[in-house]
Amino acid sequence: MELRLDSRVNQEAIAQASELLKDRRIVVVFGDRLSLISFVLVDAITSSLVGAATTEEEGFELVLRTQPDLLICSSDLESGYGINLLRRVKAELPTCQLLIVLVRETQTVVQEAMEAFADGVVFKSSLGTGRGDLISALRTLAEGGVYFPEQIRRIAASTPQPDLPPLVEELSPRELEVAAGVARGLKNNAIASLLGLSVETVKSHVGNAMDKLGARDRTQMAVMALLYGLIDPLQ
């Protein structure tokens, strides 16, 4: 890979990272010293950095001492384990958001990171590809959300696909949007506001979607839509 620091993609990424991180207090813990030094020397990181380390123990001690609101760590550390660090930090400082960079791309490690309450997960191999995973993760965390890129969600959150009969009638695009809103926990008025529809129209779409999926209530409708792979509320 030829790294072009002056490329438009890189310049935009740096500008976005600066904006997203400007008021944050960040601790970075990477096992690889060269990666750590390179990462923390990026202006966007440096200006918000309160500490950096290469081991689980050093990282934990830094978190306790500096009380960051964002920990960025890699799964592999010089000693210890990044996912253990997440668990320990979440127990001691639950307000600190946790972003982990996974070196191994296996279902087990992804599940482990999710169960350690990672707020964001990215694969190391995705960094520098121009896909924007890191920026997307930072943006989602800044909005208070949880970030797992599609590739990771596919690995960790495969929804069971039992043998289902084909649908007699496909759901319309609008019905799919409404069904997705239902499965995100939205009330009818919130879905109406989101999609620019009246509440009555939303109710009508909910009823139609229930009919087509053979569901007797909103919950069953959401379950059926998930089983048919029609919606992804985690998106």
Place this chain on the structure above:
Amino acid sequence: MSPAYDLILESNGRLITHTVEVADALEAWRLARARYPARIRGVVWRDPQQVHLDHPR
């Protein structure tokens, strides 16, 4: 009384639901992600006005 939400969870290859009473959808997601981070698939607000049908329509 707080509104009720159904958490849709993956369990041993199938989807199950678990009802919780929380302030809003954000709180339901927060709780779901804290308790079932790897299993949560969706959250549904239980509409108290909704007529539950005995048979699919």
